[in-house]
Amino acid sequence: MSGGSGTGTEIELVQLLSPEGERVDHQGYSFSGDDETVKGYYRDMVLTRRLDTEATALQRQGELGLWASSLGQEAAQVGSGRAMLAQDYAFPTYREHGVAWCRGVDPLHLLSLFRGIDMGGWDSAAVGFALYTIVIGAQTLHATGYAMGIERDGLVGTGDPARDAAVIGYFGDGATSQGDVNEAFIFASSYNAPIVFFCQNNQWAISEPIERQSRIPLYRRAAGFGFPGVRVDGNDVLAVHAVTTEALERARSGNGPTFIEAYTYRMGAHTTSDDPTKYRLADDLEHWRLKDPVARVRAYLNRTGAADDSFFDAIQAEADEFAVQLRARCLGMPEPLMLDAFDWVYAEQTPYLAEQQARYAEYKQSFATEDEAVGAGH
Amino acid sequence: MSGGSGTGTEIELVQLLSPEGERVDHQGYSFSGDDETVKGYYRDMVLTRRLDTEATALQRQGELGLWASSLGQEAAQVGSGRAMLAQDYAFPTYREHGVAWCRGVDPLHLLSLFRGIDMGGWDSAAVGFALYTIVIGAQTLHATGYAMGIERDGLVGTGDPARDAAVIGYFGDGATSQGDVNEAFIFASSYNAPIVFFCQNNQWAISEPIERQSRIPLYRRAAGFGFPGVRVDGNDVLAVHAVTTEALERARSGNGPTFIEAYTYRMGAHTTSDDPTKYRLADDLEHWRLKDPVARVRAYLNRTGAADDSFFDAIQAEADEFAVQLRARCLGMPEPLMLDAFDWVYAEQTPYLAEQQARYAEYKQSFATEDEAVGAGH
Amino acid sequence: MTTLTMAKALNAGLRRALEADPKVVLAGQDIGKLGGVFRVTEGLQKDFGEHRVIDSPLAESGIIGTAVGMALRGYRPVCEIQFDGFVYPAFDQIVNQVAKLHFRSRGRQTMPLVVRIPFGGGIGAVEHHSESPEAYFSHTPGLKVVSCSNPVDAYWMLQQAVASDDPVIFFEPKRRYHERAEVDESATPMPLHAARVVRPGTDVTLVAYGPMVKTCLDSAAAAADEGRDLEVIDLRSLSPLDLSVIAESAQKTGRVVTVHEAPVNLGLGAELAARITEQCFYSLEAPVLRVGGFDLPYPPSRVEEEYLPDLDRVLDMVDRSLAY
Amino acid sequence: MTTLTMAKALNAGLRRALEADPKVVLAGQDIGKLGGVFRVTEGLQKDFGEHRVIDSPLAESGIIGTAVGMALRGYRPVCEIQFDGFVYPAFDQIVNQVAKLHFRSRGRQTMPLVVRIPFGGGIGAVEHHSESPEAYFSHTPGLKVVSCSNPVDAYWMLQQAVASDDPVIFFEPKRRYHERAEVDESATPMPLHAARVVRPGTDVTLVAYGPMVKTCLDSAAAAADEGRDLEVIDLRSLSPLDLSVIAESAQKTGRVVTVHEAPVNLGLGAELAARITEQCFYSLEAPVLRVGGFDLPYPPSRVEEEYLPDLDRVLDMVDRSLAY
């Protein structure tokens, strides 16, 4: 993995598609897919973005409690998500909507979380995508442990591409400061676990710029733990795909962890509760707008003639229809029931909690009876 | 700081005195002291070792609950301890008896801790030496915060060598796996704190070899956090002194943290409770015995004629006398009182605890009265 | 006399603390330019500089651990934990270090450190943003634990906590951040660790703290309509407990109901019940009853109104107490 | 039927768990070649290999966090925390992750994970090696918490904890590691979460768990000499509490004294007092009284015998109970 070991002092950024949509050669990495594949990623990214726009709107309208936007990070998410195989497993933060999309998670589940209906609700094991984790960094250890489990299952380095598996642990630039993330590096390195640490450096941890967390490029952290680190243009879906594919392959074949720093930018607010004008300059945003991950692929497809307006229009129409459906389904989600929550605490219910539940049911019932009584009185 | 940045792949070990006691040149570091200074270090190391032997004996005889031996690590501790200035501050683990010695801590206090009389009891602020910390890694954050305080006090980079100050945070090879230690690296780097991270890699964390914690040399960890790391022969007091002096100077002059890996060996058991024959080979020990830090200085002083047998004999006599005194003082220490402990919890006592204390005093008194009553009956 | 929200009162309290003692420093995530996610530190970095109002790396153990070091150097750090659910990575530093350093040094080293924690639910947040971890800290010897329930206390108690030579865990009821009150900056505050009868009454005593004080006052008002006279006590100090005030009330009413958002099992109500029963055994007409969060992890926000004690659940428990 | 120390009984229990289910893995510091600092895992790595008996890097959060990941992959990790005072770095993973994953996934994901913690004092150790942190975990919904008091329970309860689909915090009373008993490996164990009357009596009920069960039995024996008949209950399960057994006893004797090493304030005794008083209000002749560690950080070992509840302090409290 050239340039990936993080031992040099020059900062190298792997890029295969320029902001203008031109293919760029790189000595270490190349993108293996054809234009149909690229068109697929384009669709993934447009739909992810449309999901994001719709969710933001729903939040503004009071239908979601909160939303964490993935705007600007679609290439990092789709590029890495599409590099995964069915048997791989991803451990996300709370912002990996594009990865969720690639794993086949119904986006409704993302909305149900932010609407306050549940804590996710997708079947992690079925889709190979863990529940969102809000406690910064905690999931990187879960990812590492899961990878240790894969290794114990004998599913690393068997040479059978349909069997060998690996894990991706997602986290942000801010998360690199957490003890847990560094401990994950230790465990992964010590057990040579089949894992890719995928850091989306979107330059901000809420209001704190990356400089507060690190004074050198993040990808260099890995070398100090004994495995390679590589920085990739996080707004370049082809480069992200190529770099992640190679890292996953390394992991699956028994060569241990890789750290990928996807260099990108959080184009929106931290969440809908945040007001970034308090701490960052509009100029910065403008600068990054020129590097937009979706526009870049569109420019490429346009320029090469691989797709024409009818393609783009069709995708846009699909996205809009998708949004309409999603909104309707969101509003139609049944409300959760407090009484049910007592059943989720333990696999083997305790008499104490069962009694608490029963008493609460009785208490609720007393209101219903009162209401009935009142109703009967009319 | 040549060879210190940890970016190369060759492992360099700074050494200024060979195991045979010959001075070695190094392009980056040199020892600034004269032979009188070296004789002083020799005395420090012999006395530290004598303390260690006596404490171990006291433990065997049931006079201490436990003892953590510093055998074999005297050069790492004395070399770094003697590099500190009066205004510097050290944050030790539980094994830095040689550093405590250099800071002027009465060794009796070390015994009182392991005897179960108190948790140290020296005046940390007066000697610039924090209480021993048993929770692995916790003290590295304290050290970093203290260094941030020095910086806030304006005592970094003033150019006045009598004022500028720095901190050393001590920890072991095993500790490098703890989240806290890595967070300390983050904070120190982010605030460019005047601190030296001094890791005694004695190859073992109880029964676990260094390979469990890291698959590459530890000093390389630092580069990934944006500050230099250097590996020094931890059994060479001159090299340790030179490397630590330079790192402290860097810190005091405002150039931020340095990681020093003192490569050494835990010649004894982890503590008196441990039985290393369960997990390590006698051969290993033999190999390291040839690199003994004390014998090496003695060989040098002998070889160069800087000291003769009368010197060595005098030091030995001093050490033995020291041990006799220490033992007597140890056995003579007054027992702690449970009732006093209630006064140590808060600076501003709470009525609740005062009442608990009073009730306990009464309870104790009731026995005294009973005893008296019984006594009176005779 | 100014009308302030609790958030602004805390801000004013911090400002006075920073002015009063140059050794006071604030540290936490996003407390600088942003002024904290609840704006409690708004404007303070601008006025006191980056050296005193410190944006910390994203690591809670690091925030508390370095604050311990600063305290050893003579500073008085006030750390902000962004949300209740994120204090746990710092648990070791708080429980093993902050709480013990005075004891370990036999009183030679003080640990004048404040940990501010916005806590509790009711704001429609996602998980980990609505927890009530106060019992963990109250069970820990060496710590002092307080919670304010209104802007006036917020203003004074925070200054008192900063001035204390002992470590104080300071719980701020985040769902009350926007409630307002007149704050008289020239008044003389009551002691930090004293409980207060916020509504005198004769029939049943409600004991609460932080966010539930208002809930209890509302319950008492509703009960009054039905001719029941409830006394409401604001604990203010969770550790140490000011039991004298509570015991006096219990002796008067003979009936006590404790109310908190934290799960009932081993919550503050347990200790209150044990202590009140011990001290007032012959005065109690009913066992001390407890209203609290159910013994589950904090649920999704759309059921939180049912999860959290409210007027109805408090009054239901009052009924049960009176039924004895 | 074999005579085993508690340490050996735990070892045998782990061995049987490893044999019974290939998904059981052990992880922790020094548990491999060394067999753990208390030798509880002695010989297991040799017999089951490094893949199943895993020496972990020196990082508790890492140990628990990776165990969570292994559990998600279908494993049943049994983690050893070397000493009670070192569990706190893993507190976040335990409280925010281990305790919540079943809930967060609405029951889709189980968390069959055991955290073994040698706990309590009385062994003359240095600081952080003698603590009783069980209340923190018992207050945490989503966890189950148990403690064994004798080799027989140690053997069975550990196997039951490993077989449980819920996370279990398993407290081992380290000062009883070397006490012996006959262990019948063919017996049928009682349920994991059931309390047990270990000594029937009529005058006062003593409720204890872990290391204090023996202390209470000794106290009862001494009291018997003075004609007092004490009932002793071994809680065994700290969360959930098996209150039926305790309430029955309280109704019979009318007097209860709880005993644990942990500080009294918000210790298990508080919850017991609150629940017993609620359920047995009219049967109690005296308030539930509590004997515990004083509310201080664990003191230097040369005063620990005075700090810890002992026969005299238990009997003193029995006297006080009888004085009502």
Ligand SMILES: Cc1ncc(C[n+]2csc(CCOP(=O)(O)OP(=O)(O)O)c2C)c(N)n1
């Ligand atoms: C342990 C913990 N501390 C604090 C927070 C509050 N918080 C939520 S997101 C965030 C910033 C995360 O930054 P980064 O890791 O860069 O991810 P990004 O949000 O930029 O994707 C913080 C501080 C948290 N969720 N968890």
Ligand SMILES: Cc1ncc(C[n+]2csc(CCOP(=O)(O)OP(=O)(O)O)c2C)c(N)n1
């Ligand atoms: C947080 C924590 N976990 C576990 C322990 C138990 N323990 C004491 S010393 C030790 C090994 C430390 O190894 P290292 O850091 O290399 O220091 P050394 O003892 O070799 O000087 C362990 C695991 C502890 N003291 N603190």
Ligand SMILES: [Mg+2]
């Ligand atoms: Mg970020």
Ligand SMILES: [Mg+2]
């Ligand atoms: Mg070591």
